[in-house]
Amino acid sequence: MNGVAEPWFRWEMDLEGTIQGVGFRPAVHRLAHGAGLHGSVENRSGGVHLVLIGPEHALHRFLEILPDRLPVHARLERVTVTSRTPVAASAGSGFQIRPGTSESVGRISIPPDLVVCAACLAEIMDPGNRRYGYPFTSCTQCGPRCTVLERLPYDRANTSLHRFPLCRECLAEYENPQDRRFHAESTACPVCGPKTVLLNSDGTPRDDQGMGAARRALGAEKILAVRGLGGFQLVVDPLRGDAVQALRRRKGRPHKPLAVIARSLAVVRSLCPLTRPQEDILQHPSGPILVLDLPCLNESGGWGEGVMPTGGPARTAAPRFCWDLLTPDSHTLGIMLPTTPLHHLLFHPLAGDDVPPFDLLVVTSGNRSGEPLCMETQRLKRPWHDWALSLICSCVTTGTSCAAPTTPFVSSRTMGLRSGAVPGAWCLKPCA
Numbered sequence: 001m002n003g004v005a006e007p008w009f010r011w012e013m014d015l016e017g018t019i020q021g022v023g024f025r026p027a028v029h030r031l032a033h034g035a036g037l038h039g040s041v042e043n044r045s046g047g048v049h050l051v052l053i054g055p056e057h058a059l060h061r062f063l064e065i066l067p068d069r070l071p072v073h074a075r076l077e078r079v080t081v082t083s084r085t086p087v088a089a090s091a092g093s094g095f096q097i098r099p100g101t102s103e104s105v106g107r108i109s110i111p112p113d114l115v116v117c118a119a120c121l122a123e124i125m126d127p128g129n130r131r132y133g134y135p136f137t138s139c140t141q142c143g144p145r146c147t148v149l150e151r152l153p154y155d156r157a158n159t160s161l162h163r164f165p166l167c168r169e170c171l172a173e174y175e176n177p178q179d180r181r182f183h184a185e186s187t188a189c190p191v192c193g194p195k196t197v198l199l200n201s202d203g204t205p206r207d208d209q210g211m212g213a214a215r216r217a218l219g220a221e222k223i224l225a226v227r228g229l230g231g232f233q234l235v236v237d238p239l240r241g242d243a244v245q246a247l248r249r250r251k252g253r254p255h256k257p258l259a260v261i262a263r264s265l266a267v268v269r270s271l272c273p274l275t276r277p278q279e280d281i282l283q284h285p286s287g288p289i290l291v292l293d294l295p296c297l298n299e300s301g302g303w304g305e306g307v308m309p310t311g312g313p314a315r316t317a318a319p320r321f322c323w324d325l326l327t328p329d330s331h332t333l334g335i336m337l338p339t340t341p342l343h344h345l346l347f348h349p350l351a352g353d354d355v356p357p358f359d360l361l362v363v364t365s366g367n368r369s370g371e372p373l374c375m376e377t378q379r380l381k382r383p384w385h386d387w388a389l390s391l392i393c394s395c396v397t398t399g400t401s402c403a404a405p406t407t408p409f410v411s412s413r414t415m416g417l418r419s420g421a422v423p424g425a426w427c428l429k430p431c432a
Helices: 024-034 056-069 118-124 168-174 211-219 241-251 265-271 276-282 341-347 377-381
Strands: 008-018 038-044 047-055 075-087 095-097 108-110 196-199 223-228 231-236 260-262 289-293 332-336 360-365 389-394 406-410 426-428
Touching: 008 056, 024 038, 024 047, 024 056, 024 095, 047 056, 056 075, 118 341, 196 211, 211 223, 211 341, 223 241, 223 341, 231 241, 241 360, 260 265, 265 276, 265 332, 276 289, 341 360
Parallel strands: 008 108, 038 095, 223 389, 260 332, 289 406
Antiparallel strands: 008 047, 008 075, 038 047, 108 426, 196 389, 223 231, 231 360, 260 360, 289 332
């Protein structure tokens, strides 16, 4: 303009909202780098602390466009600029994501576990990908959040994943600003991440291991106890009446409806016509259970006319859908879609697995009726040592139990039923 260089400033600011565990810091890093700004961003116990260094007009512009560049699961509620200090133009040295600190800056919202994204799902189903069949695949846009958090702020060192140092390839992804796993705190792979082990009911390892063995157990009318995120879940094939009855008897739940997970939205549509709002609910990132009226199911407890499972010839020849065992005295069904890679891998066979895909699986909390959700393997085995259970136990310890939110559909309105879930972010105020 007149040849005089624009003055530079160092702005420090505290940010609040749902901005930890949602890819916020990587998004800020990319935005600042693209704007030619210097500084740093770090998680703190009560939010995110941001330092920006650059020309004043660029700092103003950054704050103007930031709300429109947030990751899909992020929500920015407040920006408080705490200092504006003039600096020399040479004061900048790039932009960094710094390790989090326990210093409190305000209120922080912790997101729920996020449903596996399409990119991660494609990886676990791709035989040529290094994460093929890996049940703990995640990135900045999906995976465990509140259930693996041990303390604030949300950094890997403060989650149960800190027990699993990243391998060379995962570390390269974690440090690459152009990678979707850039500072993905829950990232892992078969080389460096948690493993699964299939156990007998007495706690001894089974001779056959892997997801194929677990799926064979389900096809053989076994009750599978899956220790995934948020505690144990009990899983049976709803086409196996004896397994459903055994589950009810041993869980002490003779009449309360049992919810199911459907392999895909197409399977749900084959059961009952869906409206667009209902489909949107089923596909929500929080993974809710939708309570639906199913007029297509006949009174005898089988599939309605023209409606059959879609898993192929071997599955259509299986026993009829046990409608009366799942929802006694009711024509409604609680149904949801798979939320984690582990769920998807229970439905879909991998290479060498001859068990056809399951269309539906009964999935219920791993506890007796009236008792808290079971979190530990020993606690599950002690009261139920006589069960014919197979166990998939992840080595990831979960500090927070979590069940799926339940959403009945009434006309065009929805209403949450289950309070034990995390349908949205947890808003926390750090202790003084």
